[in-house]
Amino acid sequence: MSNHDVYAVSAPGKVLITGGYLVLDQQYTGFVQATSSRFVCIILKNNNTTIDKYSVKVISPQFIQGQWNYHWNIESKELTEDETNTSKNYYIQCTIQNTLLIASKLCSDFKTLIETGIKVVIMGHNDFYSQREQLDKMNLPKNFKSIHSIPNFCSANCLIKDVNKTGLGSSAAMITALVSSLLGYFKIIDIPSNEQDYEKIDTKNDYCLNFLHNVAQYCHCLAQGKVGSGFDVSAAVWGSHVYRRFNPAIINDLYKLDKKELTAEKLISVLDPKINPNWDATVKPCHIPPGFTMRLADIATGSSTPKMVSKVNAWKKANPEEAAELWNSLSTYNNKVNILFEELTKKCQSDSETYWSTLETLKNYSVDQWKEYENNTNVSKDILDLLLELYNDFLQVRSCLRVLSQKTETPIEPESQTHLLDACMKCPGILMAGVPGAGGYDAIFCIIMEGKKSGEDCKGIIALEKLWQNWEESSVCPLCACQSNFGISKEDINNYLEYI
Numbered sequence: 001m002s003n004h005d006v007y008a009v010s011a012p013g014k015v016l017i018t019g020g021y022l023v024l025d026q027q028y029t030g031f032v033q034a035t036s037s038r039f040v041c042i043i044l045k046n047n048n049t050t051i052d053k054y055s056v057k058v059i060s061p062q063f064i065q066g067q068w069n070y071h072w073n074i075e076s077k078e079l080t081e082d083e084t085n086t087s088k089n090y091y092i093q094c095t096i097q098n099t100l101l102i103a104s105k106l107c108s109d110f111k112t113l114i115e116t117g118i119k120v121v122i123m124g125h126n127d128f129y130s131q132r133e134q135l136d137k138m139n140l141p142k143n144f145k146s147i148h149s150i151p152n153f154c155s156a157n158c159l160i161k162d163v164n165k166t167g168l169g170s171s172a173a174m175i176t177a178l179v180s181s182l183l184g185y186f187k188i189i190d191i192p193s194n195e196q197d198y199e200k201i202d203t204k205n206d207y208c209l210n211f212l213h214n215v216a217q218y219c220h221c222l223a224q225g226k227v228g229s230g231f232d233v234s235a236a237v238w239g240s241h242v243y244r245r246f247n248p249a250i251i252n253d254l255y256k257l258d259k260k261e262l263t264a265e266k267l268i269s270v271l272d273p274k275i276n277p278n279w280d281a282t283v284k285p286c287h288i289p290p291g292f293t294m295r296l297a298d299i300a301t302g303s304s305t306p307k308m309v310s311k312v313n314a315w316k317k318a319n320p321e322e323a324a325e326l327w328n329s330l331s332t333y334n335n336k337v338n339i340l341f342e343e344l345t346k347k348c349q350s351d352s353e354t355y356w357s358t359l360e361t362l363k364n365y366s367v368d369q370w371k372e373y374e375n376n377t378n379v380s381k382d383i384l385d386l387l388l389e390l391y392n393d394f395l396q397v398r399s400c401l402r403v404l405s406q407k408t409e410t411p412i413e414p415e416s417q418t419h420l421l422d423a424c425m426k427c428p429g430i431l432m433a434g435v436p437g438a439g440g441y442d443a444i445f446c447i448i449m450e451g452k453k454s455g456e457d458c459k460g461i462i463a464l465e466k467l468w469q470n471w472e473e474s475s476v477c478p479l480c481a482c483q484s485n486f487g488i489s490k491e492d493i494n495n496y497l498e499y500i
């Protein structure tokens with residue numbers, strides 16, 4: 001296969017550690033950690049060029065009836081669904097429609113490339129979908145070893161509309177991967193190939209990444225039928241960072257246009273960062289400090305984010321003063337947490353030896369025992385103070401979220417989750433445990449001190465696994481994902497030959 005006939009990318013999932021609800025407002029920020037679990041999208045030249053001219057065949061092999069066939073009309077620049085399609089996938093259709101419209105204008109050999117037709121393969125890491133049924137079928141307990149033993153990109157054995165999601169942001173990662181693989185195939189952008197490449201480029205000012213970001217945000221809003229905060233798309237593009245949203249008016253302006261007015265020129269004039277200086281989202285690199293790892297668990301019950309957001313918004317509107325006060329305290333503690341993550345990362349660079357010896361000592365004890373090690377020769381008092389400050393600030397974040405739950409009568413950190421999070425916090429080396437994003441019954445995250453050696457054999461992870469497996473109040477199932485900081489990445493097709 002020639003390199004010109006294929007373009008493969010992957011985009012990470014997300015965990016919003018701080019900033020749920022606040023990040024919807026441009027005044028506040030949120031810290032989003034990217035995950036090791038990623039969505040892969042591959043564009044291939046169609047082989048059957050004579051009968052399938054201008055065809056766009058999408059395959060999502062993990063799902064029953066996961067195939068959607070379209071046709072690109074070169075004159076009207078419209079993507080039409082084939083009559084043989086058994087279901088609709090609006091997320092995919094509107095993303096391809098808009099990205100091809102842009103490509104039709106910006107790619108000099110667009111006609112030649114689209115005439116042969118293209119095949120699109122979309123696959124999400126198992127973590128994006130609940131694997132409980134799979135584990136039950138395999139007769140395996142809900143632990144890390146079992147979850148890692150499920151073959152990657154395994155079949156969900158259902159229609160996509162019936163799948164149980166885990167909250168890692170399947171649609172944002174899928175749309176971002178789809179947009180970037182199409183823009184890459186049509187030679188409009190090129191993206192970094194791996195984590196090392198990523199570190200070399202000035203991501204903030206990189207034209208390709210900014211253009212991709214804007215197109216993906218627009219397509220995701222269109223697919224969801226609303227302009228959300230966009231932190232999930234931003235994480236899929238840039239990886240882990242502190243995010244401040246874009247002004248929603250930028251996209252609302254495109255929404256107002258009717259179909260005829262929405263030309264390639266108009267779309268490009270709004271989405272190309274060189275033409276439109278109004279894109280104002282900010283991305284400040286930030287990540288979980290070295291020597292710490294993140295683990296996630298899927299909770300069986302699940303919650304609806306849109307319903308929770310509308311209840312919170314309704315309360316905020318009815319109680320502006322009380323809401324402003326609560327938003328400001330939450331924001332203060334959120335910012336403290338974000339800043340302490342950065343300070344610890346800096347300490348690791350400036351004071352490496354003490355940093356690591358402190359972590360190696362403390363990782364075997366729970367936070368409430370750490371104070372006893374204050375005078376230990378391997379422990380730095382400065383670093384211990386930063387760690388305890390971080391621990392306390394995050395407890396304040398959780399306490400504000402519980403006030404928000406109670407005021408809005410929305411289960412953001414519901415009681416059953418509080419019990420589970422408090423129990424996690426008692427395990428050795430667990431610095432933080434919380435409900436990500438909008439909260440609810442969906443999932444939990446834990447930030448664990450693991451020291452220099454990573455892997456699932458550290459004391460903290462072993463203790464968490466045991467706790468989760470024996471937890472009776474709710475059903476807790478670990479995910480494979482851990483933290484991984486880089487964003488969209490070009491993939492080597494040779495690693496995916498068995499799937500295409």
Ligand SMILES: Nc1ncnc2c1ncn2[C@@H]1O[C@H](COP(=O)(O)OP(=O)(O)O)[C@@H](O)[C@H]1O
Pocket residue numbers: 060062089090091092122123124160161165167168169170171172174224
């Ligand atoms: N593997 C996939 N293949 C094709 N489409 C997908 C896939 N995963 C997600 N999607 C699209 O994303 C939609 C789910 O979006 P949404 O409900 O916003 O989920 P999430 O909260 O995970 O982002 C699906 O209905 C489908 O259109």
Ligand SMILES: C[C@@](O)(CCOP(=O)(O)OP(=O)(O)O)CC(=O)O
Pocket residue numbers: 015016019020021022023024167168169228229230231305309436437438439
């Ligand atoms: C409430 C929010 O600020 C955060 C929601 O974060 P989640 O991570 O819970 O998101 P979903 O994957 O859509 O469920 C809404 C937003 O920012 O869009």
